[in-house]
Amino acid sequence: MKPIRIPIALQQAVMQCLRENLRLAGQYFNCDFPEPTLTYRQRGTSAGTAWLEKWEIRINPVLLLANQASFIEEVVPHELAHLLVFRQFGRVAPHGKEWRWMMSEVLKSDPRRTHEFDLATVRTHTYPYACGCRRHDLTIRRHNRIRRGEAQYRCRQCGNILHYDENA
Numbered sequence: 786m787k788p789i790r791i792p793i794a795l796q797q798a799v800m801q802c803l804r805e806n807l808r809l810a811g812q813y814f815n816c817d818f819p820e821p822t823l824t825y826r827q828r829g830t831s832a833g834t835a836w837l838e839k840w841e842i843r844i845n846p847v848l849l850l851a852n853q854a855s856f857i858e859e860v861v862p863h864e865l866a867h868l869l870v871f872r873q874f875g876r877v878a879p880h881g882k883e884w885r886w887m888m889s890e891v892l893k894s895d896p897r898r899t900h901e902f903d904l905a906t907v908r909t910h911t912y913p914y915a916c917g918c919r920r921h922d923l924t925i926r927r928h929n930r931i932r933r934g935e936a937q938y939r940c941r942q943c944g945n946i947l948h949y950d951e952n953a
């Protein structure tokens with residue numbers, strides 16, 4: 786997979802949104818939260834992930850590039866809210882009442898659990914696998930490890946081993 790370059794202006798827009806949301810939270814709780822580490826290392830079909838102990842947000846560069854403004858508006862507060870909830874309440878249900886409250890009351894955002902981005906752009910960078918219950922989009926790294934016989938992956942839901950399936 787070729788490395789994906791995120792234009793500086795887009796990176797700045799992401800950072801600006803993060804800081805603005807952090808400022809809202811700081812105002813609400815009357816404290817200064819440290820700025821989370823922001824990376825563009827998220828692979829696969831997830832828009833982003835929040836790494837609680839690391840205080841880090843990983844953004845999917847492919848989905849960011851394809852969706853830009855809507856991506857920033859939805860994904861940045863969503864993932865930041867996970868970090869803030871962890872800091873304020875500890876480990877609780879990922880999209881439970883604390884998270885919904887953080888989104889709507891503190892960050893003034895729509896507390897939607899999932900994003901509806903077109904995954905076609907991601908899928909050109911991934912390989913379709915099937916288990917028996919659903920489709921899995923694997924990164925080229927995992928795909929190659931399977932091809933070389935270095936790894937097998939199981940579906941966490943049905944427990945079956947994933948196999949390459951172009952029609953999945």
Ligand SMILES: [Zn+2]
Pocket residue numbers: 863867879880898
């Ligand atoms: Zn989430």
Ligand SMILES: [Zn+2]
Pocket residue numbers: 916917918919940941942943944945
């Ligand atoms: Zn399965």
